[in-house]
Every structure is written in structure tokens, then in C-alpha cells.
Amino acid sequence: GAVVSQHPSRVICKSGTSVKIECRSLDFQATTMFWYRQFPKQSLMLMATSNEGSKATYEQGVEKDKFLINHASLTLSTLTVTSAHPEDSSFYICSARDVRNNEKLFFGSGTQLSVL
Amino acid sequence: DAKTTQPNSMESNEEEPVHLPCNHSTISGTDYIHWYRQLPSQGPEYVIHGLTSNVNNRMASLAIAEDRKSSTLILHRATLRDAAVYYCILRDSAYSGAGSYQLTFGKGTKLSVIP
Numbered sequence: 001g002a003v004v005s006q007h008p009s010r011v012i013c014k015s016g017t018s019v020k021i022e023c024r025s026l027d028f029q030a031t032t033m034f035w036y037r038q039f040p041k042q043s044l045m046l047m048a049t050s051n052e053g054s055k056a057t058y059e060q061g062v063e064k065d066k067f068l069i070n071h072a073s074l075t076l077s078t079l080t081v082t083s084a085h086p087e088d089s090s091f092y093i094c095s096a097r098d099v100r101n102n103e104k105l106f107f108g109s110g111t112q113l114s115v116l
Numbered sequence: 117d118a119k120t121t122q123p124n125s126m127e128s129n130e131e132e133p134v135h136l137p138c139n140h141s142t143i144s145g146t147d148y149i150h151w152y153r154q155l156p157s158q159g160p161e162y163v164i165h166g167l168t169s170n171v172n173n174r175m176a177s178l179a180i181a182e183d184r185k186s187s188t189l190i191l192h193r194a195t196l197r198d199a200a201v202y203y204c205i206l207r208d209s210a211y212s213g214a215g216s217y218q219l220t221f222g223k224g225t226k227l228s229v230i231p
Contacts, residue, residue: 006159034218043203044160044221093159097217103148103207105219107159 002028002098006108013084014116021079021111023094029074030096034105035067038091050077084115120204125226128194136189136225138204143184146210150219151178151189153200160203160221163189167209199229 003026013019023033031052036044048069049057056069066088068080077096081088095107121139128134140149151163164171164178166187171178177190191198203224207217 004159032217036221043223044154046218046220049218091157095159095219103150103165103209104162105152105217107152107161110157110159112157 002026002096002101002104002106004030004094004096004106004108006094006111008111009109010112010114012114012116015085016083018080018082019084019113021081021092021094021113023077023079023096023108025075025096025098025106028096028098028100030077030098031074032097033071033077034095034097035069035077035079036093036095038093038110040091044093047079081113084113086115089113089115120206120222122202122204122222122225124223125228127228127230128191129230130196131193134191134194134198134227136191136202136204136227137186138188139186140204140206141185143206144208144210147206147208149178149180149184149187150203150205150207151176152203152205152219152221153198154203154224155197155200163202194227194229196229196231199227201226 005024007022033050035047038044047062050069050071052071058064071077091110093110095105150165152160154160164176166178179188201224205219
């Protein structure tokens with residue numbers, strides 16, 4: 001079945017540094033990927049929709065200059081948290097749509113970001 | 117997006133069937149009913165989806181009410197590995213743009229499986 005690989009699974013960084021999270025579709029092409037954020041004991045919140053070869057679409061309240069999304073190929077999208085602060089500590093999850101399975105989204109295993 | 121309502125939590129004994137309910141009284145005719153589950157510290161996992169007819173796959177069954185205002189996810193024999201948060205989500209298929217495939221997650225039902 002379709003697999004989405006997300007790395008790293010866990011990262012700890014100092015306040016003010018930037019962190020890049022990668023999301024890869026391993027056996028299918030993903031023209032669209034989605035980035036979510038999840039705080040402890042809360043549900044997933046959509047941050048942005050990433051489209052291959054074009055600019056990402058951000059949800060209201062999500063700073064596009066802080067959360068940089070690049071979707072340069074059909075199998076890779078990256079989320080860079082710039083100048084991270086402790087309040088950015090969260091569980092970040094990507095998902096990808098396989099056009100062969102229209103109604104299914106496949107999710108990465110998530111990245112736990114801790115900003116000290 | 118049409119809203120869904122699920123119980124916050126449910127318990128089941130291991131190897132017994134589990135019926136997870138979902139109410140979606142404002143569902144539109146083009147809304148697909150999706151179920152995903154999220155194990156602790158993992159990304160969500162697709163379980164099943166349907167439009168009007170009941171659906172079965174190797175993971176679960178989806179029973180959809182005739183008026184489509186509610187549905188039930190059925191796990192035929194709960195195992196400890198089924199302990200997770202189960203999300204019932206509606207996706208409007210009337211929109212065909214790339215962003216239309218985004219899913220809006222609610223709070224879901226936390227299923228505990230008792231050995």
C-alpha cells in the first residue's frame with residue numbers, strides 16, 4: 001500500500017533556530033500534500049495545503065513566513081519552522097493524496113518538535 | 117464543512133465487537149463519510165470510507181443509516197492494537213480542486229480495549 005515517510009520523527013532545538021521536516025511519498029506521486037499540527041490531547045489542525053510546483057495555501061492564522069513549505073517534486077514536501085520558539089513545540093504531521101486512491105489520504109508518522 | 121458528533125470515549129473488551137457511532141445530521145448528498153484512526157504518537161491511518169451503501173474491508177465495516185444522518189464503524193473483534201482515537205470525517209466530493217481533499221478532524225472517540 002501507499003506509504004508516506006516523514007523525517008525526523010523527533011527533534012529538539014534551541015529557540016531561534018530553524019528546523020526542516022521532510023515528507024516523502026515512497027511509492028506514489030503526490031501532487032497535493034497537507035501539513036497538520038497537533039498539540040497534546042488535541043485534534044489535528046490543518047496548517048497548509050502544499051501543491052507541487054506552486055505556492056502553498058495556508059489556513060487562517062498560520063504565518064506563511066514562519067512555516068515555509070516547499071513542494072518541489074511529486075514525492076517530496078518540506079516544512080521549515082523558522083526561528084522556532086517554545087510555543088511552536090508540537091506534533092507535526094504530513095499527509096499525501098494518492099490520485100489512484102482518490103478518497104484516501106496517507107499520513108506520515110509525525111514529527112515531535114520540542115523547542116527549548 | 118458538515119459537522120460530525122462522536123462520543124468522547126468508549127471501552128471494549130478484547131476480542132469483542134465494537135460499534136463506534138457518528139452523527140452527521142447536516143450531511144449533504146455529496147459528502148463522503150470517512151473514518152481514520154490515530155494510535156498514540158502516530159499519524160492517522162485510513163480505516164474506511166463510504167457514500168451511501170455499507171462498506172466492508174479487512175479492517176472494519178461501515179454501516180450507514182438510510183437517511184445518511186448517522187453511521188457506525190464496526191470493528192468485528194477488538195484487539196489491543198485497536199486502541200486509538202477514531203475520527204469520523206465528512207469530505208464534500210462536490211469540490212474537485214486539490215485542496216478539496218483536505219480533511220477536517222474533530223475530537224474523535226478514544227477507544228480503550230480491555231484485555
